[in-house]
Amino acid sequence: MRQDYFKDKTALITGSSRGIGSAIARKLxxxxxxxxxxxxxxxxxxxxxxxxxxxxxxxxxxxxxxxQADISSKESVKSLIKETKERCGRLDFLILNAARAPFKPLERLLERELRQLVDTNYIGNIFCIQEALPLLEESGGKIVFISSLGSRFYNPSYPLGSMKAAMESVVRDSAESLKDRGITVNGVCGGIVKTDSFKVLRQYIEEIELMPEEMVMEPEEIADTVVFLCSPDSRGIRGQTIVVDRGLSSRLFRPPKKS
Ligand SMILES: NC(=O)c1ccc[n+]([C@@H]2O[C@H](COP(=O)([O-])OP(=O)(O)OC[C@H]3O[C@@H](n4cnc5c(N)ncnc54)[C@H](OP(=O)(O)O)[C@@H]3O)[C@@H](O)[C@H]2O)c1
Incomplete structure (x- = not known):
């Protein structure tokens, strides 16, 4: 990779004030x-x-x-992209990181919670892709979606998992449909990461307490893979969601024990 590849390029990271998003912003x-x-x-x-x-x-x-922008609102996303263009002049990397969801079983979600789940974590991400397209087409840009193991494994209190699974399909499909416009789409599926939402997660997923400390990841581990997917070194990867979980998903049928 050219030493100055990222210089003068611009990344927009949704939900980047804290947690994994802020680690991605720092690394980029x-x-x-x-x-x-x-x-x-x-x-x-x-x-x-x-x-x-x-x-x-x-x-x-x-x-x-x-x-400031709420990705679940089309108008808000329009102004997010407009402001990005006005301030930065271009957009090379769109990182779809923002997420918001209640921790409770799907069957107990109130109508308002269900709508917010879909509006933020599915529709909102697609609004971002749609609105950013002209800028990404101009730059030959890249989209990276941040997923989680809930896309592949069941947890009773994690309705967000079904939205992550839907978005991993969007990653695959949009990688194909946007290829001819010069846009690359991939995802990173993270394990359990130390952030504010991890503190909440551990109240609802009791198995987390059984996990040895070394399986809990730092946000920077996800961020490093995002930087790689934004770099030309990842040119052979399209439409994939790469699991970055310190091997946790390989151990799911053999619950790890605390030492
Ligand atoms: N933590 C984990 O263990 C883990 C593991 C794998 C994947 N992930 C995924 O990684 C991403 C980041 O997770 P995190 O733990 O760092 O999250 P977090 O600490 O809860 O931070 C979420 C960020 O998203 C923003 N956000 C929420 N709803 C938004 C909306 N509608 N519009 C714009 N921004 C919004 C929040 O802003 P406000 O504070 O203003 O709401 C905040 O900046 C998520 O997609 C999550 O599913 C997390």
């Missing part, structure tokens, strides 16, 4: 890209963390912009 900035950060809830901790991260990225010499 360190690689040389300018960054459009996004969060949903104005006036809260997320906004504060996003502002802090903006300063941190500027500190390493890259441009960074923080844009």
């Amino acid at each position: 900035a360190l690689a040389g890209a300018d960054i459009a950060l996004n969060y949903r809830k104005a006036g809260g901790a997320s906004q504060e963390q996003g502002e802090q991260l903006c300063k941190e990225i500027e500190g390493i010499g890259r441009r960074a912009f923080l844009i």
